[in-house]
Amino acid sequence: MELYRSHVLVCGSTGCVSSDSLKIIDLFNKELEKHGLEKEIKVVQTGCFGLCEAGPIVIVYPEGSFYSQVKLDDVPRITEEHLLKGLIVHDLTYKEPGKKEASDSIDDMGFYKKQQRVALRNCGVIDPEILKEYIAYDGYAALAKVLTKMSPEEVVETIKASGLRGRGGGGFPTGLKWEFTSKAEGDVKYVACNADEGDPGAFMDRSVLEGDPHTLVESMTIAAYAVGANYGFVYVRAEYPIAVKRLQIAIDQARENDLLGEDILGSGFSFDMEIREGAGAFVCGEETALIQSIEGRRGMPKVRPPFPANKGIFDKPTLLNNVETFANINQIILKGADWFAGIGTEKSKGTKVFALGGKINNTGLLEIPMGTTLQETIFEVGGGIPNGKAFKAVQTGGPSGGCIPAEHLDTPIDYENLIALGSMMGSGGMIVMDEDNCMVDVARFFLDFTEEESCGKCTPCREGIKRMHELLDKITEGKGKLQDVDKLETLAKTIKKASLCGLGQTAPNPVLSTIRYFRYEYEAHVNEKMCPAGVCQALLQFLVIPEKCKKCGICAAKCPVNCISGVKGKEVYLIDQAKCIKCGACLEACPFDAIKKG
Amino acid sequence: MPKETMTAENFQKLDKLILQEKETKGALIQVLQKAQGIFGYLPIEVQQKISKGLRIPMSEIYGVVTFYSQFNLEPKGDYMISVCMGTACYVRNAQPILEKISKIIGIKSGETSPDGKFSLIACRCIGACGLAPVITVNEDVYGRLAVEDIKGIIEKY
Numbered sequence: 001m002e003l004y005r006s007h008v009l010v011c012g013s014t015g016c017v018s019s020d021s022l023k024i025i026d027l028f029n030k031e032l033e034k035h036g037l038e039k040e041i042k043v044v045q046t047g048c049f050g051l052c053e054a055g056p057i058v059i060v061y062p063e064g065s066f067y068s069q070v071k072l073d074d075v076p077r078i079t080e081e082h083l084l085k086g087l088i089v090h091d092l093t094y095k096e097p098g099k100k101e102a103s104d105s106i107d108d109m110g111f112y113k114k115q116q117r118v119a120l121r122n123c124g125v126i127d128p129e130i131l132k133e134y135i136a137y138d139g140y141a142a143l144a145k146v147l148t149k150m151s152p153e154e155v156v157e158t159i160k161a162s163g164l165r166g167r168g169g170g171g172f173p174t175g176l177k178w179e180f181t182s183k184a185e186g187d188v189k190y191v192a193c194n195a196d197e198g199d200p201g202a203f204m205d206r207s208v209l210e211g212d213p214h215t216l217v218e219s220m221t222i223a224a225y226a227v228g229a230n231y232g233f234v235y236v237r238a239e240y241p242i243a244v245k246r247l248q249i250a251i252d253q254a255r256e257n258d259l260l261g262e263d264i265l266g267s268g269f270s271f272d273m274e275i276r277e278g279a280g281a282f283v284c285g286e287e288t289a290l291i292q293s294i295e296g297r298r299g300m301p302k303v304r305p306p307f308p309a310n311k312g313i314f315d316k317p318t319l320l321n322n323v324e325t326f327a328n329i330n331q332i333i334l335k336g337a338d339w340f341a342g343i344g345t346e347k348s349k350g351t352k353v354f355a356l357g358g359k360i361n362n363t364g365l366l367e368i369p370m371g372t373t374l375q376e377t378i379f380e381v382g383g384g385i386p387n388g389k390a391f392k393a394v395q396t397g398g399p400s401g402g403c404i405p406a407e408h409l410d411t412p413i414d415y416e417n418l419i420a421l422g423s424m425m426g427s428g429g430m431i432v433m434d435e436d437n438c439m440v441d442v443a444r445f446f447l448d449f450t451e452e453e454s455c456g457k458c459t460p461c462r463e464g465i466k467r468m469h470e471l472l473d474k475i476t477e478g479k480g481k482l483q484d485v486d487k488l489e490t491l492a493k494t495i496k497k498a499s500l501c502g503l504g505q506t507a508p509n510p511v512l513s514t515i516r517y518f519r520y521e522y523e524a525h526v527n528e529k530m531c532p533a534g535v536c537q538a539l540l541q542f543l544v545i546p547e548k549c550k551k552c553g554i555c556a557a558k559c560p561v562n563c564i565s566g567v568k569g570k571e572v573y574l575i576d577q578a579k580c581i582k583c584g585a586c587l588e589a590c591p592f593d594a595i596k597k598g
Numbered sequence: 599m600p601k602e603t604m605t606a607e608n609f610q611k612l613d614k615l616i617l618q619e620k621e622t623k624g625a626l627i628q629v630l631q632k633a634q635g636i637f638g639y640l641p642i643e644v645q646q647k648i649s650k651g652l653r654i655p656m657s658e659i660y661g662v663v664t665f666y667s668q669f670n671l672e673p674k675g676d677y678m679i680s681v682c683m684g685t686a687c688y689v690r691n692a693q694p695i696l697e698k699i700s701k702i703i704g705i706k707s708g709e710t711s712p713d714g715k716f717s718l719i720a721c722r723c724i725g726a727c728g729l730a731p732v733i734t735v736n737e738d739v740y741g742r743l744a745v746e747d748i749k750g751i752i753e754k755y
Contacts, residue, residue, distance in 0.1 A: 052728025279666035296626035357686030
């Protein structure tokens with residue numbers, strides 16, 4: 001094996017690839033060759049480092065220097081200064097928000113300090129397309145242990161004892177699911193992985209698939225051994241091409257090396273798997289709908305019971321877990337149930353990956369022990385709110401979750417606490433909003449999503465969400481009445497109770513939680529016909545600032561309804577509020593910033 | 599106008615595809631995905647051929663095609679502009695960006711321009727939240743956008 005004195009890690013995940021990280025890798029290789037360093041320094045394409053905000057990211061080891069938003073022009077400089085002369089290029093390394101000096105090493109960065117990486121342990125560390133790198137980090141050791149030293153029952157007991165709960169949404173105890181499937185009767189059983197990560201703003205599953213695909217192959221094989229299955233499916237969103245490609249590479253490599261297929265590692269146990277790509281339907285994240293979709297049908301949920309553990313894919317007993325859940329399995333096997341159960345809170349064990357986004361300095365992926373508070377997550381790991389704006393709410397759980405206001409920021413994150421606040425864990429999307437976001441508009445945004453994604457099978461969801469959406473449209477357009485807010489609440493509670501599947505049962509959460517915590521904003525829209533955050537177009541006013549107006553008449557010429565009057569060169573222009581349709585054309589057209597909205 | 603894809607050659611490819619997948623359990627969605635890869639969209643003729651080949655009723659095939667957002671019944675423009683409407687992009691002002699593009703090209707979300715050059719959609723989260731707000735034009739990704747950047751991007755195509 002060749003030894004290198006230094007490694008240059010470049011993120012090859014979707015976010016960084018979108019900003020040219022692959023070209024950066026090519027250029028580094030060329031530069032290293034130019035300086036004759038190609039035998040001393042190795043460039044590695046890794047998975048996600050987590051701090052997507054700073055992408056494309058390059059980390060140079062052994063120093064751990066974290067270069068952020070690297071441009072192609074920076075590559076020759078980093079090569080000459082850092083790799084050749086050993087001098088860290090300080091003006092290119094990452095400077096944390098609020099700090100004066102750049103951090104010299106990744107170990108000093110606030111973003112990573114509170115994190116504990118279990119599911120993401122290999123993301124940003126290994127090259128996901130090279131099996132040997134995975135093996136070097138204890139890859140497939142858990143599978144070997146299970147196949148040679150443990151009975152299927154022992155595996156199920158270990159997972160049960162760990163306290164691991166499903167990371168895809170509901171938080172059902174994983175070990176119990178395994179036990180149900182293992183005890184279900186049937187000669188053919190399946191293991192399936194839900195990688196249909198549909199929550200807008202959540203990308204943890206994608207990052208595991210892109211950064212560490214072998215962990216999924218290994219864990220699914222362990223699960224198959226535990227429940228007695230010989231075939232598996234991974235259902236991936238079609239919107240994730242890089243994830244699909246890398247997972248396929250991992251499956252092929254595992255097959256070639258006796259880690260998948262007939263007689264795995266000479267143990268006599270056989271298991272194989274295939275990828276099924278989704279075709280764009282959020283509801284397919286629901287387990288019964290996902291199974292329908294794997295079978296090639298419309299992804300419409302079914303009544304449970306029977307549960308998939310008894311009657312799943314092609315009516316056979318099926319174990320279905322999500323990507324992040326599987327990513328914990330091999331670590332639990334290797335380090336023991338007690339180790340895992342020692343992390344987190346009483347009822348929520350282990351760590352959780354969150355995709356932090358929206359109005360936050362450190363957009364990205366982070367993994368924290370359960371029980372970390374929202375405050376620590378947003379302000380310490382996340383680095384707080386940009387541009388000196390005030391925090392308003394954090395939305396967790398995607399379209400199924402709710403908005404949590406500032407007064408609850410000291411809540412430790414776990415399944416039960418989030419539900420008590422009217423939100424939920426969901427798959428781990430965490431969107432931060434500041435004072436400029438209108439909560440009524442945010443609720444409307446989520447209903448817009450769930451209305452479109454409702455499969456239409458049951459009436460409360462199909463019709464109820466549509467009616468709620470109409471009421472919210474009315475309110476954001478300034479046509480709402482105070483009774484409409486009560487009507488929204490009544491409808492929401494009915495939909496929650498009467499819907500068939502998780503989509504409908506949770507779709508009203510964004511509305512209920514915003515009414516609960518931000519009722520005054522609804523009331524301002526209704527009573528004062530005003531949007532306090534200045535978002536809802538219909539409630540805005542466009543005004544000419546007389547001191548700034550240069551009397552050029554450009555605004556009047558652009559106005560589609562001729563509601564701006566004035567005399568060119570002589571008179572300040574004036575907008576007739578009664579006729580104005582609030583299209584904003586004047587604001588955009590004015591070259592002197594003399595029009596404001598408020 | 600968009601390229602004519604209903605050629606004999608493409609139908610031969612479809613026949614081959616159907617033959618390959620005929621025995622696979624639950625293969626319909628995969629066959630439709632690959633067929634759309636060949637033709638660019640899924641006109642009724644293609645669906646009928648798949649129906650006969652896989653022995654699945656037309657009603658079921660049409661049901662699947664219209665259920666999933668990935669499948670198109672109409673041909674799309676040469677350049678597909680997708681504006682990410684994931685939550686992270688939305689709270690970072692993706693809506694005004696969609697409106698600006700809509701205004702420049704003169705089509706609404708979900709439409710294709712009459713010359714077949716552009717299609718515009720508001721798409722689901724593409725997971726590049728660090729770059730929010732994001733748009734993609736075919737394979738090209740543009741992130742951290744402001745409304746002022748849009749004109750320059752469209753002019754490239």
